[in-house]
Amino acid sequence: MAPYCFATRRTVLTAGGALMFGAAISPLRAQTNGGKQSIGTIGAGHIGSTIGGLWVKSGHKVLFSSRHPEELKDLVASLGSLAQAGTVDQAIAFGEVVLLTVPYTALPQIGRDYASALKGKIVLDTCNSLVGRDGAIADEVEANGVGVTSQKYLPGTRLVRAFNTMSYKFFASEANRPDPKLAVPIAGDDQDAVRVAAALVRDAGFDPVVVGKLADARLFQRGGPGYGQQVSAAELKQRLSLP
Secondary structure, three states: OOOOOOOHHHOOOOHHHHHHHOOOOOHHHOOOEOOEOEEEEEOOOHHHHHHHHHHHHOOOEEEEEOOOHHHHHHHHHHHOOOEEEEOHHHHHHHOOEEEEOOOHHHHHHHHHHOHHHHOOOEEEEOOOOOOOOOOHHHHHHHHHOHHHHHHHHOOOOEEEEOOOOOOHHHHHHHOOOOOOOOEEEEEEOOHHHHHHHHHHHHHOOOEEEEEEOHHHHHHHOOOOOOOOOOOOHHHHHHHOOOO
């Protein structure tokens, strides 16, 4: 996925994107429908398009955003009428829940640029840092844990760590497999946000495992014992010594 562009907030849809998206999105369109959520993605690369696509197939409305929304025309066309594309501003306004899937180094800028729009939003953070690639922020993640670090740079959000432990290819191939479903660990400080995230994990075709608070997300960050575990919920709980 291409790096997050700091100029995204000022990006205007091209003619092709405008035709695809139509008029500007009203927050009134981001209401629940039969228990389904309206979801906006910040980033529409491998993870964003895969998880967002699974949600569309389960009946959720998803607005995918990227630096070039017009380039998402084929993606949204393949998913049908519940999928749309737009800018980051539009995705945040649209979504009751926001899926964040960008390079980890983009988090501080996103937190600054969209602080007001993201305040109070449930944000599912899939982003991983890499030592040797991401510089000082990766060192901070190693020292303090990824959940605590993400919350620092996304203040005011109802943050939940999720969908960060495996390749998009595995999520795509293992979604909705026969029981036992593939386990997806999640962690967050806001109980209601964790509950919503757990329901969305189920709707994507997986079995959520609540590991604990954001501080406990260290257990399934890169290098942690829960990272890359392609196992059932019972097996993951055993490996992480969860009740």
